[in-house]
Every structure is written in C-alpha cells, then in structure tokens.
Amino acid sequence: MTGFADFIGGFGDIMTVKVTTTVNGKPVSGDVEPNTLLVEFVRENLGLTGTHVGCDTSQCGACTVHFDGKPVKSCTILAVQAEGHQVVTIEGIGQPGNLHPMQAAFQENHGLQCGFCTPGMIMAGIGIVERNKGTNLSEETIRAELEGNICRCTGYHNIVKSIAAAARGN
Amino acid sequence: MRKFGIGQPVRRVEDVRFITGAGAYTDDLNLPGQAYGYLLRSPWAHAAIRSIDVSAARAADGVLGIWTGADLAAAGVGDLPCAISGVLRNRDGSVLEVAGRAVLARDRAMHVGDGLAFIVAETLAKAKAAAELIVVDAEELPAAANLADAVHGEAPRLRESAPGNICFDWEGGDAAAVDGAFGQAAHVTSIDLLHNRLAPSPIEPRAALGHVDDGRHVLRTSTQGANLFQRVIAPVLGIDQEALRIITADVGGSFGMKEFIYPEHILVLFAAEKLGRPVKWSGDRSESFMSDLHGRDVISHAEIAFDADGRATSLRVHNRANMGAYVSLFGPGIQTLGGARLTGGLYAIPAINVRVTGYYSNSVPVDAYRGAGRPEAAYVIERLMNKAARELGLAPDEIRRRNFIRPSQLPYRHPLGFVFDSGAFEANMDEAMRLADWAGFPARRDGARARGRLRGIGMSCYIESSVGFGYEAAEIRFPEDGTIEIVAGTMSAGQGHETVWAQIVTEQLGVPFEAIRLVQGDTDRVKTGGGTAGSRSTYMVAGAFRLSADQVIDKGKAFVAMLLGEPPESIEFSDGMFRSAGSNRSMSIMETAAAARRDGEGLDSGATFNHDISTFPNGCHVCEVEIDPDTGKVEVVRYLVVDDFGRIVNPMVVDGQVHGGIVQGLGQALMEHSLHDPETGQLVTGSFMDYALPRADDLCAIESSYNEVPCTTSPYGVKGCGEAGTTGACPAIMNAVLDALAERGVTELDMPATPLRVWQALRGAR
Ligand code: FES
Ligand code: FES
Numbered sequence: 001m002t003g004f005a006d007f008i009g010g011f012g013d014i015m016t017v018k019v020t021t022t023v024n025g026k027p028v029s030g031d032v033e034p035n036t037l038l039v040e041f042v043r044e045n046l047g048l049t050g051t052h053v054g055c056d057t058s059q060c061g062a063c064t065v066h067f068d069g070k071p072v073k074s075c076t077i078l079a080v081q082a083e084g085h086q087v088v089t090i091e092g093i094g095q096p097g098n099l100h101p102m103q104a105a106f107q108e109n110h111g112l113q114c115g116f117c118t119p120g121m122i123m124a125g126i127g128i129v130e131r132n133k134g135t136n137l138s139e140e141t142i143r144a145e146l147e148g149n150i151c152r153c154t155g156y157h158n159i160v161k162s163i164a165a166a167a168r169g170n
Numbered sequence: 171m172r173k174f175g176i177g178q179p180v181r182r183v184e185d186v187r188f189i190t191g192a193g194a195y196t197d198d199l200n201l202p203g204q205a206y207g208y209l210l211r212s213p214w215a216h217a218a219i220r221s222i223d224v225s226a227a228r229a230a231d232g233v234l235g236i237w238t239g240a241d242l243a244a245a246g247v248g249d250l251p252c253a254i255s256g257v258l259r260n261r262d263g264s265v266l267e268v269a270g271r272a273v274l275a276r277d278r279a280m281h282v283g284d285g286l287a288f289i290v291a292e293t294l295a296k297a298k299a300a301a302e303l304i305v306v307d308a309e310e311l312p313a314a315a316n317l318a319d320a321v322h323g324e325a326p327r328l329r330e331s332a333p334g335n336i337c338f339d340w341e342g343g344d345a346a347a348v349d350g351a352f353g354q355a356a357h358v359t360s361i362d363l364l365h366n367r368l369a370p371s372p373i374e375p376r377a378a379l380g381h382v383d384d385g386r387h388v389l390r391t392s393t394q395g396a397n398l399f400q401r402v403i404a405p406v407l408g409i410d411q412e413a414l415r416i417i418t419a420d421v422g423g424s425f426g427m428k429e430f431i432y433p434e435h436i437l438v439l440f441a442a443e444k445l446g447r448p449v450k451w452s453g454d455r456s457e458s459f460m461s462d463l464h465g466r467d468v469i470s471h472a473e474i475a476f477d478a479d480g481r482a483t484s485l486r487v488h489n490r491a492n493m494g495a496y497v498s499l500f501g502p503g504i505q506t507l508g509g510a511r512l513t514g515g516l517y518a519i520p521a522i523n524v525r526v527t528g529y530y531s532n533s534v535p536v537d538a539y540r541g542a543g544r545p546e547a548a549y550v551i552e553r554l555m556n557k558a559a560r561e562l563g564l565a566p567d568e569i570r571r572r573n574f575i576r577p578s579q580l581p582y583r584h585p586l587g588f589v590f591d592s593g594a595f596e597a598n599m600d601e602a603m604r605l606a607d608w609a610g611f612p613a614r615r616d617g618a619r620a621r622g623r624l625r626g627i628g629m630s631c632y633i634e635s636s637v638g639f640g641y642e643a644a645e646i647r648f649p650e651d652g653t654i655e656i657v658a659g660t661m662s663a664g665q666g667h668e669t670v671w672a673q674i675v676t677e678q679l680g681v682p683f684e685a686i687r688l689v690q691g692d693t694d695r696v697k698t699g700g701g702t703a704g705s706r707s708t709y710m711v712a713g714a715f716r717l718s719a720d721q722v723i724d725k726g727k728a729f730v731a732m733l734l735g736e737p738p739e740s741i742e743f744s745d746g747m748f749r750s751a752g753s754n755r756s757m758s759i760m761e762t763a764a765a766a767r768r769d770g771e772g773l774d775s776g777a778t779f780n781h782d783i784s785t786f787p788n789g790c791h792v793c794e795v796e797i798d799p800d801t802g803k804v805e806v807v808r809y810l811v812v813d814d815f816g817r818i819v820n821p822m823v824v825d826g827q828v829h830g831g832i833v834q835g836l837g838q839a840l841m842e843h844s845l846h847d848p849e850t851g852q853l854v855t856g857s858f859m860d861y862a863l864p865r866a867d868d869l870c871a872i873e874s875s876y877n878e879v880p881c882t883t884s885p886y887g888v889k890g891c892g893e894a895g896t897t898g899a900c901p902a903i904m905n906a907v908l909d910a911l912a913e914r915g916v917t918e919l920d921m922p923a924t925p926l927r928v929w930q931a932l933r934g935a936r
Contacts, residue, residue, distance in 0.1 A: 033295075049198035050191015052422070054373040055455040059858035062373055090191035103189040107181055110822050113830060114664030115188025116374040116422030122189060139871065146866035150858065152373050152423050153664045154826060155833030155895075156866040 021082040023048070024092030032079045039063040041079035042089055050090040050119045054150070061149030064120035065089050071127035073148070090119035093126070102126050102166045111162030113153035124149050125163040137167040174676045174683035176886060179822035182669040184662070187420075194419040196377035196391050201448035204379070205234050207438055208297035209451070210287040210304055211460065212279035215313035215532040215851025216328070219277050219306065222287060227303040232296035234445050236304070237437070238287045239274035247273055247440060248406040250431055250496075254503040261341040261525070268337065271496035271535070273406070273433045279308065280328070280495035281315070281532050282846075282853050283460025288437045290449055313532040313851030317367070317467055317492040320531035328495075328530045337493050337528040340506045343513075343586055347521040351484030355475035359558035364920040365546045367467035367492065367844040368837075369861055370539045372663070374422020375458050380438030381448035387414045387439045392421040393691065394429040395661045395701020400693045402431045402499070407439060414439075418691030424663035425834070426538035427463050429703055430499050459856045464844055465539020467492035468505060472550045474519075480562050480572050484521035485514050487550055493528045494535035501537050502528050508637065508704075509543015511586045515551035516595045516633040516788055517573040522585045532851045540834055541893045542704065544634040545900060552630040552901030556908065560917075566905070567599060567608070570631055574599075581882070590633070591882045593788050593814055598877050599631050602790035602812040605875065614794070624797040625807075626910025632898035633788040636890030637704030643697065644714035645776035646675060646722055648763035654681050656715070657689040657776070659699015660707040665892065666823045667707070673819055674712050674886075678719035679759055680746020698778070705787070705890035708819060710779060713885040717777035722759075725773045729766045730757055785881045785889040789813035791832070791902035797910045802929030804840055804907055810873035811898065816881040816889030824891050828874045831895020837864045838896075839903035843922050911935075 020029040023046060030045040042048045042065065051074060054062035063074040066088040074087075094100035102125050105111065112118040128145045129137065142160050151159060174180050187193050224236045237245075249270030258266040274285045287304055291297035314320040314328065320335045328335055352358065378391040387409060393399050396416035404411045421428060434451045442449040453461065472487040491505040500508075505526045513524040559569040574595045575582045582590040603609075611627045618625035645657035656675050660667060672686035689695050700710065723743045730748040731738040734755060742749050749756040757765075763773045794808040811828060818824050841862040845854045855861035880887025900921060907923045908916065915935040919927065 043198075048191070049195075050193070052195070052374070053197070053454075054375065054422075055858050057455065057857045057859050060373060060455075090189075094190065096186050096190055099189065106189050107185040110182065110826050112185060112188055112664075113666070113826055114372070114374065114421060114423040115185070115193050116195065116372070116664075118188050119191050140867075143866040150373060150863050150865060152371055152425070152834070152863065153830045155829030155831075155864075155872065156869070157829040157833075157872050158826060160866060160871070 017080055019079050019083055021085055021087055023087045024089060034080060036079040037075050038077045038079050038082055039074035042074060048089050048091050052116055052119060054116065059150065060117070061124060062117050062120040064123040064149065066123060071124050090122060105162040105166035109158050109162040109165055111154065111158045117149060117151040121149055121151065121159055125166060128163055129167045137164060139164065172676060174673055176673055176677045176819050178673065178820065180669055180673055180820055182666045183672065184666065184668045195374050195422050196379060196419065197452045199379055199390055199419065200450070201379065201381055204448040204450050205290050205292060205445060206294040206297050207288055207290045207441060207449050207451040208294060208301055209285045209434060210289065210301045212275065212282060212284040212286055214279055214308065214310050215282050215315050215846065216311040217279045217308040218311055219275060219279060219308045221307045223305040224287060227289065227300040230300040230303055232292035233300045234290045234292065235441060236287055236289050237441065239272055239276035242273050242440070243276060246408055247436065248408065249273065250406060250433070251402065251499065252497040252501060253499050254501065258338055258340055258502050258506060261339050266338045266502060268497045273436045281534055282851065283457070283534060284495065285433050288441065290441045290445060315532040315846035315851035316848060317469060317490065317529060317531060319848050320492070320529045321490055328532065332530055335530045337497060337530050338502050339527045341525040342510050343523040344521055345523045348484045348486050348523040351521045352475045352486070355483060356478040357476040357562060358473055359554060359561055360473040361554050361557055363470045363550060363553060365466040365468040365470065365549060366838060366842065366921045368465040368539055368842050369459055369844045369855070370425045370427040370462060370465055371458065371863055372423025372425060372427065375453045375455055376428070376432065376434065376462065377452040378434050378438045379448060379450045380442040382443050385413070387443065388417065389435060389439055390417045390419070391435060392424065392428045393418045393661055394424055394663060394703055395659060395699050396691045396693045397659055397696065397699040398701045399431055399435070403435060406436055416693045418661055421661065421663035425540040426465065426542060428663065429701065430463055430537060455858065456856055459861065460853055461534060463498055463537040464494065464534050465536065466546065466838070467536050468546050470546070470550050472554055474554050474558060476558065476562065480564055480569055482517055482519045482573050485519050487513050487524045489526045489546065491526055491528050492531050492533065492536050494531060494533045496535050498535040498537035501535055504538055504543045505546065509547050511588060512544045512547035512633060512635055513550070513586065515548060516575055516593065516631060517551070518575045518579060520585060533846060538703070540831065541634065541896045544893065545835065545897045548630065548632040548634065548897045549900045552632065553904065556905045566629060567603060570599060571596060588784065590786050592879050593786065594877060594879050595631060595788060598788065598790045598812045598814060599629070601877060602629065602792045602810060605810050605812070605873065606792040606808070608792070618796050624799055624910040624913065625794065626906040626908065627792065627794050628902050628905025628909050630791045630898050630901035630905065632791065632894070633786055634894055634897040636706050636709070636785045636787060639782055640700050641778050641780045642700045642710035642714045643776065643778045644711060644718050645774070646715065646718045647774040648767060648772060650767065652685060654686045655689055656686055657696055658711050659696055660702045660711050661691050662702070665827065666820070670708065670820050670823055671711060671715070674715050675719065678716060679722060681759055705892035708890055709785060709884040709886070709888040710781060712888060713779035713781055714777055716885055717779055718775045721775035721777060722773045725766065725771070725775065726759060726762045730762055783883045785816065785884050787813065787815050787889040787891060787894045789894065789898060791898040793902040793906040795903070795906045795910055797907070797928060799932055802925035802932065804923055804928060806836065806869050806903065809870060812875050812877055813891070813894060814877045814879045814889065815891040815894065816884070817878055817887040818876060819888065825874050827891045828895045829872050831893060832872055832899045833864050833869060835896045835899020836869055836903060839900045839921050839923060841922050841924065
C-alpha cells in the first residue's frame, strides 16, 4: 500500500540518507530518514541522551546544543542540516572532575532542581556569556536572553545567578 | 555543627550527573528489542463510540499489536481506581462510590485526549502511521468541558448516575454555628473567585518502558514513589505485587502530576506481556496537555462575618470543584480532605463551614498539583481579608493583626478539628513589611504615577499544611564496599533527596557524608514506602531514619561491648564514635560496621515511622507590581517572603523550593489557564504557544528569608517547604494587582491577570 506516509519519508524504510557531521569533536555519521530532527539523531543514533526534548513547538529549549559554536534548539533543525557542521552537546563541554565553568556555576549556585532543562540552560548560558563578552552582563540581559528556555522547577532565580557567576568567572 | 549536617547549605551530590548530561530520565532508557507504543486519542470532547475498526491498521507495515478498550476488558484488565471512593462522606450521609477509570475508553470518549486504541509497532513512526488507518465510528455528543459549562442547569448530563454532573457534595465544620454568627454580624464581606485550571507541565514529559523479565512485569517510569505504583498497578493487571517491579530513575519534575498511575503505564506492561518484547511509550508535549492530570479548577463563593471591632466571627465557603471526565486516584480528596481544613488561614475565626461540590466535565481529570487545595484555601481567605479591609476602612495589615491566632493561643485547636502547633504569624508579617519598606510604598507609588504607571503592593499571610499521614520507611545499610546505603520510600523529582537525606543521616550517625548513597525508586530494593507528596518527605523520612539510626547505634553498642568484654551500658555513642566510658577505648562507626559485618549480623537496620500529624508551614509574602494602563501588562517589580518552615535542613535547597513554588504561583496569578472551547469542548491551550509558562523575564529576583519556629510535633522540628511558595504567591500577587487598580475603580479581578483581562477591567471600570 502506498500512502501519504511513504511520500513524506517518515514511515517506510526506503528513504534514508546518510549524515556525516562532527559531534563533540568526533566525526560521526548515520543513516536517517530525511525528516529526522537533529535532536533525534543525537539522542537515538548517537545515544547522547543529555540533550532533552521538552516540547514539540520549539518553545522550551531543553534541546539546546551548540551548532558551529552558537546555541540552537536541536528540535528546530534537521539532522541532514548538520552535514559538515560542528555540533557540541552537553556531554562535550565538560566531565565530572573537569567541568565547564558554566556547569560548575550551576552546581555552586543551585541553578538546577530536576535537571531536565539544565543541559539546555547551560548551553544557552554559555551562549549568553559569549554574546555579551566585554560588557557588564546585567541580570536584565540574562533574563531577556533566557527567553527561549523554560524551567518549571527553579523559578529562574538561581539560573540567572549561575550564569551571572560564570560570566564573572566565579 | 557538622559541615554536612542539618542546617548546612550543602551543594547537591546529584547535580554532577545532571550538569554533565548523565541523568537517566525514562525516555533516555532503551532495552534490546524494544517496540514502540502510540496511543490513539479521542479528538472529541464527548462521543459515543459505536465501533473501532483496526483491521487495516493491524495489517500495516511493522505493526505488532493493537488493543482497544474492548480488548482490555476481554483480557480481564481492570480499571484505574479512585482511593477516595468508599472514604469520602457526602453531606447527606451517603458515602462516595465511584467507578474507576477505564484504561482505554470502552463505549464513550469523555475528553479530548481520552485513549481509544494502543498501537505497538517496530518504530514510533510506524505506530503513528498505523493509527491513521484506524476507523472510529463515533457519534459526537454535547460536551461540557469547562467547569462553568458543567455546573449550570442546562448542562448536558455526562453520566446517568450523576444528576447535575455532581460527583460528590461534601461539607465540613459547623453550619449551625456559622449561621448563628452571620445573624449577629456587624459586617459581612463576600467574594466570588476562580482558581484557574492549570497544566502542571514539568519539563520532562511522561514516558513508560515495560517488559516482562523472568515471569515478572517490570515498569520503568517517573513516579513520586515506586511502591504506590506497585500497589495500584498489580491488581489492575491481576498479578501479585511481587510479580511487579517498578523502577524510577531520574524524574524531570512532577509537582504532583507524576504521583499518579496513567493508562499508558498499564498499556506498556500489558503489551509487553502479549508481545514478549519490551514496549516503550513516550508522550510528547501535545499529549501532556491533553492527558496529564490537571490542577485547581475551582469556583469559590465565600462570605466572612465581622463584629463591630473588625474581628471575624465566622466564615462560610462553598467550592465547586472540577473532577474532570473521570475521578483520579485522589481527585475527590484534594479540595475536601486535603485543602478544606486550611479554610480560614491563620486567623482565629471561631466558626467555619466549608462545602465542596465536585463536578464531572469533559476534561482531563484533576488531581493534586503543587499545594493541592491549600493554595485555593489561602487565596480565598487572603482575598477576602483584603476586600474586607477596604470595606471596613482598615489597612491590610491592621485587619490581619486584629484576627491573627496569637502566640498565646498556640497550640490552637482549629474549628475544623486539628491543631496548629506553632508559629509567629504577626511577627512574620512585621518582618516582611519591614524588609519590604511597606511604609515607604506611597512614595514609590507616586514615582510610578509620574512615569504613567499604576503601582500596587500586596501581601498574603499564608498557612499551609504538610500532610502527615500513614508511614514512611527507611533503612541504613553498611555494604562491603565501605559506603553507607540509605534506603527511603520517598522519591525525588528535583528536590535534592540524595543530598538532604544524606545530611540527615550524617547528623544522626556521624558517618562520612561522601560515602552515603541513596537508594530510592526501585520496589526490589525499597521494600515499602509512602512516597513523596504533600511536602511531607523531609520530616517523615527524618523520622524513619532516626528510628533506623537508633537501631544501628544499639547494635553497635552491643557489638563493641562484646568486643571489649564490657557491659553495653558502658558504651557511649557520639560524633560517629563508640566509646567505652570505663576503658577509654573507642571505635568509629564505620570500623564497627565492618567488623560487625564480618562477624555476622552487621549493623544494618530499618524502620517504619508512623505519623499522622500534619505540620503547618506559614509566612508572609509581599509583592509589588507596576501596571501599564495602556497595555494592561503587570510587571512584578519586587517580591519577598518571610517563611516559617520550622527547622531547615539545607537552606540552599529550601531557597530553591521557595523560588520555584513562588514562580508557579506567579504563573497561576498572571499567565496560566487551561481552557476548552465552550462550544466544542476542544482544548484551546494545547501547547506552550497557547499555555503561557513563566519565563525568566516575567519576573524579578526573589528575596527569601526565614523565621525558624521549630515544629513541636515532627522530628527535628521540620515543617516542610515544598508547596509553601505556591500557596502564598497567588493572593500576594493578586492583592498587589488590585491595589494598583483600585485608584481606577477596579475592585474585582480573577486570575490569571493577563494583559487582556487587566486592560478589560480598566476599560470596564471607566
Ligand atoms: S524540545 Fe526543542 S524547544 Fe522544546
Ligand atoms: S530544573 Fe527542572 S525544569 Fe529546570
């Protein structure tokens, strides 16, 4: 039976394409259906489950990764768009014992509770600090620039504090 | 004071895995050979189902199995129960008896999102594609999806057994005494309020992974306590409890909603058994909005009577509460047994009568959401107090001062039949007003006026109740690897139990904090447990650990005495050391545990703490807002709170609970509202694009401080803190909004105070 499903490429095994990209500094490749989202590729093909999915309308930011050094919501781009680009996920920025300063700031300032939004918050936070380098990063700026990331647990207070602390280098 | 003991802002041990992406949430887990489930949901708010034809879908590529409600019934799968059925007594003396909720709808779909068929396939895409091929022959019926649509006389009747869509009609307190007092009143203030319906929306959507291992069903899913799931699910599947293992790894927020058993939990287990393969179901956010249990959704009518001195003599409240399409596990208990007793807040009102009528509607069932009835109670009394103050020409603090339960009245026997043990209600308000520079507010209002903005200040003096009930279980074990394994029946969904429970045990036994490992969320390793709910976990678990620790110490003393050849009475224990008073010899608890283990019995101990006394967190919130009269947008410009949580175990973690709770309250007050179309019953707020969750730029920093008045009834004097922020926030914010709008003649406003509603109120009042 041929139906709509076959044409949009999601349901048959026929249409898959190969993606070759760099994730956390390592070359990776995989066969994916053309409509596979980057977040699905990262989570399912690569098993990097630190990047989370919290919505289906690109609102929550739990899926934020770095794409050529800039934070993007990995649910808003297709895996095939990562071809030839550099993707960095939460697993790629630091490890226990060798944390990225933003990760350390979140722990020190209790910037997380359930931890589900946290990888996205950390990746977004790094972007905020980068974009505002050389300025005196204000609380208002942090709050405004966090607009694309939702946290239901912390009330943002300590997330803002964590990012401010990381920006100050402590 | 110990570095890692009670009272210290210890950094959280669980954070390392969360900040490095190593958390293990349910959707992160996969099993070899797993198949994928998808739930076909009702697109109708109310429909009679004539037939469901799955033949084409069953033949589709990759489909492994499809089940409908009829199939489940034929296979003997039971319904999801309501624990309040048979417990709650109606005003007329009858006892509430309600049917459970079918796992899949059988002959009627009762809300948008109600499950019609469960499809399992090799991939999720194939399961979804097959769902498109299912033909449901249904007749759409008139629907009443919003509470307001279900309560009026013309509303369609949703259940034969429920005239007027009334599920229950409960009453507490002394109606005759209240009537008498109203007859004598010098002044009566009344108010009608909406407690807007909320989608709890933890950022981790629900997911479930079921398989059958060695003849036992195993479910991996988010819970607030795995043992409750085991107790509820086993009978639904018709299996023994021992034949069911529940495993909860990391939970991405819950706020009550993941405490409960959902159809998908049953379905993945049922399908896994039928197919002999693991079955995984992961809901997306759209499904969350139409299938996660919702919160609040109550309409209140309240009246308060005062004597000539502005002292409240009695209070009468009638709450109409939406139960949704089916009664959930605790649904009818939330506004009655849970929330109603806080009616009247922390004021000495001699006579109180509260009635709660529960209604069915064509919407997702409503159950416990952070606060679970106590925020509703606080909102009613704190809005009433402000309204009465305006009518009586008293300042908001003055009317409260005249009515507070005084320290000399504590412990206070409440007219609804329980005891407030401790608190310093007026002192909390004074401190909050001082910190807020309440006296300086008029100047700030003038400043705002000069900028064309309306500024308001509001307070709420809240009391809530950490729900003491039943028991909690704990164990302390000393395995060979030199760690200390602590086992608890509670479950963390972000509250930091791995850290806070370890602080408690460090305090009790002087064991090294770094060596403690918490075991939670696995029914094979946690023998029994009540679970996390109602802000009870800290003191319930502290009680269970204390009993366990006492046993460890007794066993240790006996063992050390035996080693030294001395009588057990001569051995003392403190700071992690067993010391012989006579010989001056000593042995650390870790050495003792290792030696005792080698010798046989070891020091491992466990205990159950039974405790049915609630504690009463309380405090005062102060909020300042500015409103742009042209747009109606409310900006929270200052927020501070003075809380009495009794003794605090980890102030850093408690601050976090306060911030998060307040912002959930702010969401309810200003933004969130789950709505259905009144004509079609369709869900209007089905995504984060239509349902507004607070974001970082929707609020300012929160200033929190504490007035620790130890609880006199709980272990360590702990009162609990998980829901207090949510309880106090709505009235403080709304009182501030109404204060700002008062000069424009606005006296009534319901939540959420969105720009549109505020703008309309300003226009309407002109
Ligand atoms: S999952 Fe990408 S924004 Fe929510
Ligand atoms: S920490 Fe739970 S959603 Fe942010």
